[in-house]
Amino acid sequence: MKYKWWVVISLVALLLMVWRSIGDSKVKVVFCDVGQGDGALIISGSFQMLIDTGGNNQRMLSCLSRHLPFWDKNIETVVLSHWDIDHSGGLPDISRYYKIEKLYSNRLPPAGDEQKFYPTIIGENDIIRYGGIDFEILSKNVDDGDSNENSLVGVLRYKDLPSGRQVKILMMGDAPMEVEQSLVWQEKLKSLSNEVDILKISHHGSDMATSEELLDEVNPKEAVISVGKNNKFGHPGKVVLKRLEERGIKIKRTDNMGDVTVTY
Numbered sequence: 001m002k003y004k005w006w007v008v009i010s011l012v013a014l015l016l017m018v019w020r021s022i023g024d025s026k027v028k029v030v031f032c033d034v035g036q037g038d039g040a041l042i043i044s045g046s047f048q049m050l051i052d053t054g055g056n057n058q059r060m061l062s063c064l065s066r067h068l069p070f071w072d073k074n075i076e077t078v079v080l081s082h083w084d085i086d087h088s089g090g091l092p093d094i095s096r097y098y099k100i101e102k103l104y105s106n107r108l109p110p111a112g113d114e115q116k117f118y119p120t121i122i123g124e125n126d127i128i129r130y131g132g133i134d135f136e137i138l139s140k141n142v143d144d145g146d147s148n149e150n151s152l153v154g155v156l157r158y159k160d161l162p163s164g165r166q167v168k169i170l171m172m173g174d175a176p177m178e179v180e181q182s183l184v185w186q187e188k189l190k191s192l193s194n195e196v197d198i199l200k201i202s203h204h205g206s207d208m209a210t211s212e213e214l215l216d217e218v219n220p221k222e223a224v225i226s227v228g229k230n231n232k233f234g235h236p237g238k239v240v241l242k243r244l245e246e247r248g249i250k251i252k253r254t255d256n257m258g259d260v261t262v263t264y
């Protein structure tokens, strides 16, 4: 008899957990602590989107297990800003444990991986939409140039509940200064001026990006730097940190804070 009650209580508890995860549509964005790399997780109820997957070190998987309910093994959307290993290296492991419904990227995988992954190629003006969340690509497709130059830059928008205010997060991928120089002249980027809540700093805080022009145009409230502790590249650069500090932009770093979670 006692055993029966335990079954009933466990079932009710499980149902409550499922109901909470489906019913709670407040959006949560996590910049996962993936070490040296990028991996962001966006959650809205039972919908999940990843923007980059970290490197080949299972750290994105650990982040998913920390923030997703154990029964949810479906990731609706994965966007890879580009195929550099510190952004795409987590994909094989993630696809082993989760079903990925849609994969988007700036181009086809490098040779050797084209049999495993079939991304839909996206570029400037494409919008990935789910419910109240959208991710719009701002960067142009460049045919030549190195992979960072081709990195997708996009703005993530969603409604904060219950306030109804629209949150805007500018995801810079690994885009270098040359890309920023062309972005700052775009009407779409200009329309984000003073509107961006969080700037996901490009290229782990490298001095080759996050120009004064970009910061002055966007004027974000906060900056998130996804970067590994004591990495060999010297990221984030002192110059970038100084530019952010001078402008009073609050800095959050995954190497100091672990996962950086946004719920507003």
Ligand SMILES: [Zn+2]
Pocket: 037, 038, 084, 086, 087, 174, 203, 204
């Ligand atoms: Zn990178």
